[in-house]
Amino acid sequence: MPIHPASTSRRYGIDRREFLRYLATVSAIPTLALRAEDKVSRNPTFKSNPFTLGVASGDPVSDGVVLWTRLVPEPFNNEVFSPTPIETRWEVAEDEGFQSVVQSGTALATPQLGYSVHVEVEGLKPHRWYFYRFHAGKESSPVGRTRTTPEPESMPERLRFAFTSCQHYETGYFNGYPHMQQEDLDLVVHLGDYIYEYAGIDNRVRKHHGGEIVDLNDYRNRYTQYRLDQDLQETHRLFPWLVTWDDHEFDNNCAGIVSEEDGVSPEEFLLRRLNAYQAYYEFMPLRRSSFPQGPDMKLYRSCTYGRLANFQILDTRQYRTDQPNGDHQKPLVGKVFDPQTTMLGREQENWLMSNLLQSTSTWNVLAQQVMMAPLNRGTPEEALYSMDQWPGYEYSRRKLLNFMHTRNIPNPIVLTGDIHTNWVNDLQVEGQSSKSPVVGTEFVGTSMNSGGNGGNKIAEFERAVGQNDFVHWHNTNRGYVSCEVTPETWTSNFRITPVVNTHGSPVETAASFVVEQGQPGAKKA
Numbered sequence: 001m002p003i004h005p006a007s008t009s010r011r012y013g014i015d016r017r018e019f020l021r022y023l024a025t026v027s028a029i030p031t032l033a034l035r036a037e038d039k040v041s042r043n044p045t046f047k048s049n050p051f052t053l054g055v056a057s058g059d060p061v062s063d064g065v066v067l068w069t070r071l072v073p074e075p076f077n078n079e080v081f082s083p084t085p086i087e088t089r090w091e092v093a094e095d096e097g098f099q100s101v102v103q104s105g106t107a108l109a110t111p112q113l114g115y116s117v118h119v120e121v122e123g124l125k126p127h128r129w130y131f132y133r134f135h136a137g138k139e140s141s142p143v144g145r146t147r148t149t150p151e152p153e154s155m156p157e158r159l160r161f162a163f164t165s166c167q168h169y170e171t172g173y174f175n176g177y178p179h180m181q182q183e184d185l186d187l188v189v190h191l192g193d194y195i196y197e198y199a200g201i202d203n204r205v206r207k208h209h210g211g212e213i214v215d216l217n218d219y220r221n222r223y224t225q226y227r228l229d230q231d232l233q234e235t236h237r238l239f240p241w242l243v244t245w246d247d248h249e250f251d252n253n254c255a256g257i258v259s260e261e262d263g264v265s266p267e268e269f270l271l272r273r274l275n276a277y278q279a280y281y282e283f284m285p286l287r288r289s290s291f292p293q294g295p296d297m298k299l300y301r302s303c304t305y306g307r308l309a310n311f312q313i314l315d316t317r318q319y320r321t322d323q324p325n326g327d328h329q330k331p332l333v334g335k336v337f338d339p340q341t342t343m344l345g346r347e348q349e350n351w352l353m354s355n356l357l358q359s360t361s362t363w364n365v366l367a368q369q370v371m372m373a374p375l376n377r378g379t380p381e382e383a384l385y386s387m388d389q390w391p392g393y394e395y396s397r398r399k400l401l402n403f404m405h406t407r408n409i410p411n412p413i414v415l416t417g418d419i420h421t422n423w424v425n426d427l428q429v430e431g432q433s434s435k436s437p438v439v440g441t442e443f444v445g446t447s448m449n450s451g452g453n454g455g456n457k458i459a460e461f462e463r464a465v466g467q468n469d470f471v472h473w474h475n476t477n478r479g480y481v482s483c484e485v486t487p488e489t490w491t492s493n494f495r496i497t498p499v500v501n502t503h504g505s506p507v508e509t510a511a512s513f514v515v516e517q518g519q520p521g522a523k524k525a
């Protein structure tokens, strides 16, 4: 899949020669189709077992799933250890002991993609657990477990899944994951900030290797460091995941092709994005439809869970126009209502609306990054809103909610990450007016561990709870959200881990909220 520098430079309105010069410095992603005469290493030997980063699965459908691994005999050594692609064998079985293998095949691990392996398995049965493993040479991977979704036309009795976001390696341990592993889940959803791009800082709980990540090896090493965390790796092994990114997989508060730092040219910024996106693809269980095209990567997609739930997995970072009113907190005036501004980009917005119109599901879920409810964080006299979140793109926010309202989209549920605190919000077309209809419900997950232990009261947020009627609940602990979905009710259980600065924490359910089918808005359980 070639990079198209001409169309890329045209699309972003940047100097074509400059951009070609930048691209020339990058080792371009090769075509995945090998020619017959290309050599393949069928019986490689390794210094040690290359499955150090474990296995993962994701993007399940009713007859298949993506299986993932990466051959990394020596973590953090990104040198080419085999110039020829390595043949990796994979097997899928109905049982953990592999007595009943139902599918098997081979896939190539190429040096250009860091020896990552993505297999799109087809022909499986719906709504079932499966077990899978990889072999390369004489070495074998751990056994992973995964699950297909129910048949599209069926109505399953229930879906259980957990969602989380924001795992900053330096600010503590991922203490929610061992508890997530104990739950009976069909799926895990990650809403972004899977890594943080910052340089290592001394005197924290743990330390990032190296400086701020910029080139491909930096990004690869950062993902390697995170994926070596056994709590994270084990959770990938046990459940299929749906992943999307936020800003820190690339650069803080990035918007389209604009860096938050001044003095970064669009060419430098796009080159860094190309590295960030390639590494993200390499490390995540994603389909070929998400294969990076130079500095672009289509991550938005959907996952249907029978007629029970339909997940629209969104990308609110890549296609948004620059923050219309700049960053930080501002009143809701002026450019936030400009029809030229967009949070999702026209293509994704059209795709989303058409999917929502065609959806036959009871629960229509948006798995996305930034808070949608227009939270006044100022005072009643001087209302202030975060310009990095949906209210900074108020035109897009109202357009989407108004669309859901006028087209009677059943039971919209918005899942949000990014801000390291829990919120339960009713979503109204106009947030401030008590007369504005309630269209859907937003559940904001806290961070897995970003920001350290948490649990303290934050004056600004306490004030915000008081002055925003649509807020049902707010909390600053760390953890994840476990959801149980049936045709009648949606229940979100807010699991919190009181400590993250030491390894291991008890878990508590701080609150549970229920949405009843046909009645948008949350009620305390």
Ligand code: FE
Binding pocket: 166, 167, 193, 248, 418, 419, 420, 447, 450
């Ligand atoms: Fe974050």
Ligand code: CA
Binding pocket: 193, 246, 247, 248, 418, 419
């Ligand atoms: Ca973020």
